[in-house]
Amino acid sequence: MLLLKIGITCGDPAGIGPEISARAAADARVLKACEPILYGPENPKTFKPGELSAAAGQAAYEAIVRATRDAEAGRIAAFATAPINKEALSLAGLPWKGHTDMLAALTSSPQATMMFHSEKLRVVLATVHLPLAEVSRALTFDTLGAVIRLTSRELPRFGFQHPRLALAGLNPHAGEHGLMGREEEDVLIPAVEASRREGINISGPWPGDTVFVRAVRGEFDAVIACYHDQGLIPIKLMAFGQAVNVTLGLPIIRTSVDHGTAFDIAGRGIANPESLVQAVLLAAKLAAGQSRSYSALRN
Numbered sequence: 001m002l003l004l005k006i007g008i009t010c011g012d013p014a015g016i017g018p019e020i021s022a023r024a025a026a027d028a029r030v031l032k033a034c035e036p037i038l039y040g041p042e043n044p045k046t047f048k049p050g051e052l053s054a055a056a057g058q059a060a061y062e063a064i065v066r067a068t069r070d071a072e073a074g075r076i077a078a079f080a081t082a083p084i085n086k087e088a089l090s091l092a093g094l095p096w097k098g099h100t101d102m103l104a105a106l107t108s109s110p111q112a113t114m115m116f117h118s119e120k121l122r123v124v125l126a127t128v129h130l131p132l133a134e135v136s137r138a139l140t141f142d143t144l145g146a147v148i149r150l151t152s153r154e155l156p157r158f159g160f161q162h163p164r165l166a167l168a169g170l171n172p173h174a175g176e177h178g179l180m181g182r183e184e185e186d187v188l189i190p191a192v193e194a195s196r197r198e199g200i201n202i203s204g205p206w207p208g209d210t211v212f213v214r215a216v217r218g219e220f221d222a223v224i225a226c227y228h229d230q231g232l233i234p235i236k237l238m239a240f241g242q243a244v245n246v247t248l249g250l251p252i253i254r255t256s257v258d259h260g261t262a263f264d265i266a267g268r269g270i271a272n273p274e275s276l277v278q279a280v281l282l283a284a285k286l287a288a289g290q291s292r293s294y295s296a297l298r299n
Contacts, residue, residue: 004034005036005037005076005077006033006034006037006077006079007037007038007039007067007070007079008037008039008080008276009040009063009064009067009079009080009081009082010039010063011063012057012060012085012088013047013056013060014049014050014085015082015083015260015261016083016261016262016266017084017261019266019267019271019273020276022038024036024273024277024280029277033285034283034287036280037070037076039067039079040059049268050264050266052088052091052263053088054091054093056085057087057088057091057094058092060084060088060089061094064084064102065106068107071252071254072251077283079254079255080254080255080256080276080280081099081254081279082257083257083259083260083262084099085261086098097129098129099254100113100129109251110249111146112248112249112250113126113248114245114246114247114248115245116231116244116245116246117158117243117245117282119242120238121212121223121235121238122155122158122215123212123224124147124151125224125227125228125232126139126143126144126147126226126227127139128228132227132229135226136170136183139170140187141190141191145194148192148200148202148224149198149200150248151165151222151224152165154248154249157286160221160222162201163201163221163222165200165223166206166215166220166222167203167205167206167223168205168207168208168211168230168231169207169208170183170205170227172207172209173207174188174205174206188204188205188226189205192204202224203220236258241258241259241272241274242258242274243258244258244278244282246286253283253286254283255282256279257279259275
């Protein structure tokens with residue numbers, strides 16, 4: 001059987017990316033699911049492990065560009081990315097804060113956002129890498145509605161033909177009817193109501209301290225979180241090392257790990273490649289358009 005080619009970018013070459021990329025590409029589960037293609041600098045050993053540098057940021061960027069262009073051209077079916085370092089990107093003079101906005105720019109995609117996928121919990125971020133003080137201003141009726149529609153449109157690719165969505169509240173107790181903040185009354189509730197009129201199965205906003213528990217217990221197929229840490233704390237608590245970051249809204253398939261560059265252990269040969277393995281497997285599943293479950297690919 002001819003296997004699909006799935007790219008693996010090495011991430012920041014001064015981090016654990018080169019190590020986990022090589023180990024993921026050699027993993028028996030990966031080799032059964034696809035033909036892995038590695039993207040990275042010709043000689044990653046020229047980068048000192050754990051050392052922040054503009055050169056490493058530029059090298060990580062160039063690998064992502066090559067993988068993106070190959071995916072657009074059909075030379076690879078999808079790709080998974082090892083972690084990059086935002087400070088290294090900045091030192092290299094690059095304007096992006098991470099893969100999501102970079103890939104949106106590279107593919108001229110008007111909207112892209114992050115979803116973290118695991119067997120028990122899926123979380124979509126309404127805002128991504130923003131300071132907490134800016135989240136409220138970024139959560140408008142239009143932007144939130146667009147994320148809701150994007151999530152509803154994309155979830156069938158993951159096996160949820162009629163997705164049940166929940167929106168997490170921004171404020172404690174989801175605002176307590178305006179007593180603890182007006183965002184729910186002024187923005188979140190109207191966005192949910194408008195989405196329901198469009199036929200989208202979404203409820204909320206629900207208090208952020210309980211909605212993720214309800215999702216894990218099977219009440220919802222995905223939760224839309226208002227900001228980065230609201231969504232990533234529960235997904236990492238539930239499935240750290242197993243969760244996969246998927247960029248929604250791109251014309252290509254891109255998945256990634258649920259962790260960072262781990263400069264503190266780079267070059268020591270102890271980094272766990274499992275999250276990248278899972279990212280490659282999910283990329284292969286999405287690319288193949290297969291109906292078998294994600295867990296079947298893992299076995």
